[in-house]
Amino acid sequence: MGVELFVDEGGYTTVAVATALLVSLSMVFCVASAQWTLSRSADLQEVADASSVAASNAVSSFYAMAQVADACVLSLGLTGFAVMGAGLVAAAIPGKQGMSDELLRRGSELLDARNRFACNAAKGLRDLEGMLPGIVASRSWSCSRANSSGGLAYRGVAMPYPMASQSDYSALLRGVEGADVLDAARRLQDATRESEEARRRADESCARAWKADCVDAPRCMLSRARDLAGLVGTQNPYAASPETWTFGVAIRRTRAYYAARLSRESPSSDDIVEVTNSACREAFYRYALDEANAAWYTEGPGGTVDLHVPHLARNPSEVRETWLYDEARWPCTEESGRIVLHSALSCPGATGPAAGFQSVAAIDRGEVGRCDVCAMDVSDLGAVASISTSASNGYEHYWQIVVEEAMSFKQARDELAEAESKARQVADEGKRAFERAIDRLRGSRPRVCPPGACGCVSFAYRNGGAAVPSELTKAFLGEADLGAGVAVSASALAVDEDASDGGVLAHIVDVAKRTEGLGAGSVPDGIAELWGRLIVSCGSAYGDVGDVAREYLIRLDGVSGGSVGAWLRDGVASVFGNLRLSLPDMRMRKPVLANTSEVMGMAGAGQLSQVRTLMEAISSDGSIEGVARRLGAFSIDGDARSFTIAELPIPGTHGSMPLTVDLVAAGGGL
Ligand SMILES: [Zn+2]
Numbered sequence: 001m002g003v004e005l006f007v008d009e010g011g012y013t014t015v016a017v018a019t020a021l022l023v024s025l026s027m028v029f030c031v032a033s034a035q036w037t038l039s040r041s042a043d044l045q046e047v048a049d050a051s052s053v054a055a056s057n058a059v060s061s062f063y064a065m066a067q068v069a070d071a072c073v074l075s076l077g078l079t080g081f082a083v084m085g086a087g088l089v090a091a092a093i094p095g096k097q098g099m100s101d102e103l104l105r106r107g108s109e110l111l112d113a114r115n116r117f118a119c120n121a122a123k124g125l126r127d128l129e130g131m132l133p134g135i136v137a138s139r140s141w142s143c144s145r146a147n148s149s150g151g152l153a154y155r156g157v158a159m160p161y162p163m164a165s166q167s168d169y170s171a172l173l174r175g176v177e178g179a180d181v182l183d184a185a186r187r188l189q190d191a192t193r194e195s196e197e198a199r200r201r202a203d204e205s206c207a208r209a210w211k212a213d214c215v216d217a218p219r220c221m222l223s224r225a226r227d228l229a230g231l232v233g234t235q236n237p238y239a240a241s242p243e244t245w246t247f248g249v250a251i252r253r254t255r256a257y258y259a260a261r262l263s264r265e266s267p268s269s270d271d272i273v274e275v276t277n278s279a280c281r282e283a284f285y286r287y288a289l290d291e292a293n294a295a296w297y298t299e300g301p302g303g304t305v306d307l308h309v310p311h312l313a314r315n316p317s318e319v320r321e322t323w324l325y326d327e328a329r330w331p332c333t334e335e336s337g338r339i340v341l342h343s344a345l346s347c348p349g350a351t352g353p354a355a356g357f358q359s360v361a362a363i364d365r366g367e368v369g370r371c372d373v374c375a376m377d378v379s380d381l382g383a384v385a386s387i388s389t390s391a392s393n394g395y396e397h398y399w400q401i402v403v404e405e406a407m408s409f410k411q412a413r414d415e416l417a418e419a420e421s422k423a424r425q426v427a428d429e430g431k432r433a434f435e436r437a438i439d440r441l442r443g444s445r446p447r448v449c450p451p452g453a454c455g456c457v458s459f460a461y462r463n464g465g466a467a468v469p470s471e472l473t474k475a476f477l478g479e480a481d482l483g484a485g486v487a488v489s490a491s492a493l494a495v496d497e498d499a500s501d502g503g504v505l506a507h508i509v510d511v512a513k514r515t516e517g518l519g520a521g522s523v524p525d526g527i528a529e530l531w532g533r534l535i536v537s538c539g540s541a542y543g544d545v546g547d548v549a550r551e552y553l554i555r556l557d558g559v560s561g562g563s564v565g566a567w568l569r570d571g572v573a574s575v576f577g578n579l580r581l582s583l584p585d586m587r588m589r590k591p592v593l594a595n596t597s598e599v600m601g602m603a604g605a606g607q608l609s610q611v612r613t614l615m616e617a618i619s620s621d622g623s624i625e626g627v628a629r630r631l632g633a634f635s636i637d638g639d640a641r642s643f644t645i646a647e648l649p650i651p652g653t654h655g656s657m658p659l660t661v662d663l664v665a666a667g668g669g670l
Contacts, residue, residue: 044462047147047154048489049593051140052458055158056491056591058135059452062128063493063589065645065661066167066448068504069121070584072648072659074441075505075535076117077176079651080110081438082534082549083527084178085572086556088430091188092423092565093558094196104185106527108178113649115175121659122169122446124645128661129165131643132451135663136160140458156460159613160452161599168447176440184430191426192564195419202412203242209405210242212398213250221402224395225253229260247307247409248297250402257395258289276343276374277384284384287324288312304417309406312396314389316382320361324381328359332368340369342376349373423564431571442581455492455599461485490596499588505539512650512657526552528652539586549576 084107090100137157144156213221222238225231235256239245262285267278291310298306313319331345334352341358342350349371360378362368370377388394462485509532533548550573559565642663647656 043147043152044154044460044485045487045489047144047156047462048458048460048487049491050147051144051156051460052158052456052489052491053591053593054143055136055140055160055456055458056452056493058132058139059160059450059456060493060589060591061661062132062450062452063448064504065128065659066125066446066450067584067586068508069125069645069659070446070448071505071535071538071586072508073114073118073121073172074445074581074584075531075538076110076114076649076651077441078534078538078545078549079527079531080107080114080176081178081434081441082530082552082576083107083110084181085434085438085549085575086553088181088185088188088434089553089556089559089565089569089572091185091430092192092427092563092568093556094192094199096556096558097189097193100185100189104182108182110527110651111176111178113651115177117646117649118172118175120646122172124643124659125167125169125446125448126165128643128645129167129450132165133160133163136452136456140456144458144460153463154460155462156458158456158458160450160456161454161602162449163451165451166449166453168449171443172446174440174443176437178434178437180433181430181437184426184433188423188426188430191419191423195416195423198412198416198419202409202416205405205409205412206245206247207242209247209250209402209409210239210245212401212405213253214239214245219393219398221250221253221257221395221398224393224398225257225260228395229257229264231256231260235260246297246299247309247402247406250399251292251295251297251309254295254399255289255292258285258292261285262289270346272343272347272374275346276376276380279343279376280380280384283324283327283329283381287322303413303420305410305413307406307410309403311403312385312389312399313382314385314396314400316379319378319382319385320364325361325378326359328357328362330358330360330376332356332358335369338369339367340371342371343374343380347371347374347376420564424567427564427568427571431568431575434572435575438575438579442579445582445584453493454602455490455594457488457490457596457599460487460489488596490594490599491591492594492599493589494592496588496590499590500539500586505535505586508648508657509536512653512655526555526652528650531651538583545581545583546573546577546579549573 083103087100087103087105087107090096090103093100136159140156140158144154148154211217211220216223222236225236231253236253237249239249262282265278265282265285267275269275291312294308295310296306296308300306313322313324319325330341330343331350332339332341332355333345333350334340334355335349336352339355339358340349340352341360341363344350345354358368360376360381363370363377385396389396389400391397512528512532530548530552534545537545537548553569553573556565556569559569642660645659645661647658649656
């Protein structure tokens, strides 16, 4: 047949039309068949991609768990040290020794709990890492199988690179402890007790002296000075309490009192007994004023006081110890050939010529005689004070109380200053011990590099022999099969700067709150709340663990400004502020598709041999257990649905919370 077969006079023949139609149709079906084949081949790549991403997701979940465990360890350590630090500060606060003991005990328990948890977490993470290649294989296997459809069966499996863990959890095994802090705190408690005791004695002395000076019982220096010397106003001030009173007030009052008494003193009659008494009073007032002028009271730095509150002679034997005894001020006369001492020349016994002045000591020495009329001698001088000192209506009676209390006060204040200086020294040692102890938290961070840290490489395999749908083509084409195919894919974890796993930590706190009923509270009841805030701070780029610890310390009440407690509280807070901890890296790691050779290269794996391993594994055995074994990954226990890393003790409670990973979680998570 020639061209005529296709073309006649009128145009194309029926045969030509039919042939053209045939060619066109077969082309159409060839294209359709090619598209179907190409589409299924692309599916295979997608299955490989999905399978490697599923594998990396498991690794990502492991990272998240390791970060959470790391943050838990760190938060327990920080909580323990914050509580122990509060115990150390409380050791320096008077009256808080019981609270100090409790805080130190609970802080130590928290550090012990932290050490136990860190060891368990290290073991748990190591065990989970050992399971990770198996989980990766299993996860990718399930993912590729799940993509089988339309008569096409896929098999795929992924291997993590590196295959073995390169993590280092040894830092978690190094415990932290506060034995030196405890030791310093115990010594600080002793020093604080000593200073507390000394302060109590000083305060009691001060209160008793204040009462003798300002409060009638039945009289006091103030009312005696008013009634006997007419002192008023600033010369005779009143203090409403011992806190507003000092020994200086009593000293100034006494100076004014004796000055007034001295200026007013004169005999009330010419009777020689009265003249003698008046002369003795005047001598005593001059002596007392002299002593009062020599008195002082000053407050030095560091709570020390310097004072001299002189005792006034109150009987003849005490007068003998004073200059009053030796003062040659008494007029003498010559009577019957011997020198006789008088209280005044107006004495009726003074009949002879004047013979100068002598002291009462001269009578005792036998140098001068005692007058039979005025009988002036040392006992008259001693009698002035002895009467007013022993009677509760005498000024000297109350002054003597002030003098005695001043001595006890001075001794107590000296002991107080010594105890405080010791407390300050021990507090400084305590602060440095605390600094050294908490510093170990810095070096206790794990290095996490699990299997799959570089990425996961997956292999997807499709069995050959799937028939191309032939309904449309069998009239034109022979039977055709879609050949067997393999696809390789790799994924790696990329750090997402904007996403954080810190929310997991807040979730842990929420769960703890629900199960253990954590609430806000003061020291030491606020331990649970403190931990909750610390753990969230550990997971937040903006969290400041120093601030959290400082706020906890500030809640300690009873700390007065300038005290050892205040100094130590600032010191312990600044230790937290200067800690400069590197916080756990809570940034989320998300799987992204990556270059296969780069992933293998990064892990130092020989590409060809690895690819062969995967191919052999995938084609040799129908079960994931067999595949995993061939890959060197022991498969996870078929019944295990979850794995507990460790039990997290919840500070401030007796409860704990398991940190568990769900091994069969949907969505590729662990
Ligand atoms: Zn006389």
